[in-house]
Amino acid sequence: DVITFRLKAGSNIGIASVSVKAAAGDVNAGQHIELDVRMPGGLVTDVVEAAISKGEMWKQAIKFPGVTGSNAITLETARIPPLNLGKRLSFLIRYPHGCVEQTTSAVFPQLYLDKLLELSPDKQDKIQQNVKAGIGRLRTFQTTDGGFAYWPGETRAQDWVSNYAGHFLLEAEKAGYLLPLRVISAWKTYQRKKAISWGPDRTRSELIQAYRLYTLALSGAAELGAMNRLREERNLPTAARWRLASAYHLAGQPEAAEDLIQDRKISISAYRELSNTYGSDLRDKAMILESLCLMGRPEDAMPIAKAISSELGSTKSLSTQTTAYALVAMARHAGISGNSDEMKFAFSWNNGEEVAVSSKHPLVQMQLDAGDSSSGIIVVRNTGDTMLYPRVILEGIPAVGTETAAKNGLKLSADYFTLKGKPLNHTNLDQGTDFVVRVTVTNSGHSGDYEEVALSHVFPSGWEIRNTRMDMSDSDAPDLGPESDYDYQDIRDDRVYTYFDIRQGESKIFRILLNASYLGKFYLPMITAETMYDATINGRIPGEWIQVAEAGEGG
Known part of the structure; x- marks a missing residue:
């Protein structure tokens, strides 16, 4: 006989255990089973901050x-x-969409964290693991001509990310990391070919070329001819001018660098790109700050550093590109500004023993024990002579059912069908049922076309994704109907990420084949879509509870 038991997960997450014991006469048997109980929702971050004088x-x-x-x-x-x-670094590391720009952005600032804060041995080991993993993953983006594609497996390299990924690899090599054979040599060949053949052909093409020339100079292979041609361009944009000046500085021509920037105001108009260079005015200011640090101009760097610090310290949503470059630039600035002022403070958490801290680094991070409490009290005393800016960063996964719908330039709808195309009630299905979810994404905004949109669809534990690429032949795969084109799709165990561009007013349809596999009541997390480089453009469908029932009991 088969006996089934219904188990109900508690409200906490972690490892739950189930013990089963059976006895028949003198014979005894038992089994201990561990179950990982997790919340299907996403991590949220709250920040509480203050400023305290001596x-x-x-x-x-x-x-x-x-x-x-x-x-x-x-x-x-x-x-x-x-x-x-x-918060900013956690955002980069945990950002789920793994294109080459985001892969690079997650690890680039970690090369310089020791300039900003003291690192424990465990933290240093973790950073090394992260950087090595990032270097390894970047190999999957490199194309046959030496550049880097936006998604793994694509055959065409993209100009900006080839600059960006190559820049990170050069800095990682300088920091002592071992790079795979031929990755840099192939990349140099690609960069040199593109530099020599460049002509202004699209928005911010001068900045793309200037960054390319900077990376070549950084690698010890400066292309002076291409640098001189770009220098002669009329009305060279501010960000491109400073990046080219940095290239001249690295190439051993400080007079040419100084001539480019002499008596030039540092002024960047507000903008935000969804593709191309994935840039923003803050990203460009960070690139200029990096140039100022490289060229040894700390006085000129200070006002830009303060402006960038203010943006990073705010609650404003920033893209991965902007966040990473701002952190890199601030770490470089911390490296040239010195650590003359010692920071001293004492703190206690939840009425525990007071801990005294002193450091010459600009910033100190301390992980505290959250325990099983839902609340607590933090006390910080400034025992030194300088102004201090403490903040408490709180992370956690909220209880299910607290999501809300949103239509901020993107409108979403989800419909469920049998394999024959008939609508069905997805909230109560028979075990073993194969079915299809159809998600429709509409560009309902008034800001033109959206590029680099990410659709995130996480499924409940009781459903399984039927990956027709892996577990079915072409003859066995059901016809799910027409589907819109996309740039890349990442199918994982419990979720599917789909990436695409969408024109203003256009609707795109994406279908996923699913199976109701496990009996029980489960939570279907919210479905979200957003432009990856401007999170204010988004749409979402709230989560809901679903049931998988014995055959004949669903519906």
């Missing part, structure tokens, strides 16, 4: 944003205006 104390009640077991708390204290380092 001798002052900050006492703050804390409420965690997530369910018990999912929460984390970090105390970040700085003697410079806050960079929001913990």
